[in-house]
Amino acid sequence: MVKVVTVNILFDMECWEKRSKLLVDELKLINADLIALQEINIQEQTGDWLAQQLNMPYMYLVPFQAPPYKNGPEYGIGILSRYPFVLQQQLDLQSQGRLAQYVLVYINNQPLIFCNGHYYWQPGATPARMEQFKLLVDWLSELPLLPIIAVGDFNATPDTPEIEFIREHFISAYAAHHGHEPEYTCPTPLSKPNRSLTRKIGRRVVNILVHRKIEPWRGTLDYIFINQRLQVHNCELILTKSAPDNEQIYPSDHFGIAAELEVTL
DSSP: OEEEEEEEOOSOOTTHHHHHHHHHHHHHHHOOSEEEEEEEETTTTHHHHHHHHTTOOEEEEEEOSSOSSTTSOOEEEEEEESSOOSEEEEEEOSSTTOEEEEEEEEETTEEEEEEEEEOOOOSSOOHHHHHHHHHHHHHHHTSOSOOEEEEEEOOOOTTSHHHHHHHTTOEEHHHHHHSSOOSOOBOOSOOOTTSOHHHHHHHHHHHHHHHOOSSOOOBOOEEEEEOTTEEEEEEEEESOOOBTTBTTOOSOSSOEEEEEEEEOO
């Protein structure tokens, strides 16, 4: 059995002291073998800090090739592991400076590929993200017949052609366990008082144009996908609770997902 987690931890350091405690407290209880992180703040070394707090000795960090915003910090993705990496690789996704990564680990003498990515951001369906997903699938198809877990912030809702394409090649662990995807994984009720008015207005306009809704958007963007060599024993949303003393502080603006999987060779 292998236990895995994916979570976008939000590169913005606002409320990090309280957010990080919520992250660590729950992730310690889950005690995953492998954790995929998106939006690691490179300058603040949030990935390294989490690895230390969770006593996970192996980390593979991949900084993105371009910052998310002109004045924003450098960020990237990372994999934390309790098992050494036999192989680690990264893939240039060829737009928005983004990359994907995977590691090969042996758990109970069984090889396993764990892939992490944070893909093209644009509300609704977009050809650029479809191209990234095709690159991802082609990349993973070059591997021998191994158990593959592909997780991350896919930035695409379940009804998009991009996720339908991924489902042609992989199985959603959450949907396999529950019969449907989560109602939403993003955004959580996390308050962002320091977000600029321009960004807030911009997001609201995009929501109206793309989703035809006035009320704030929310949806599922985060997934754990597996191939036929794995079986789902459990899969749940995690990091869904606010700070005890402040209902506006959550671990991140995304919920995480945790899964217990069994290799079925």
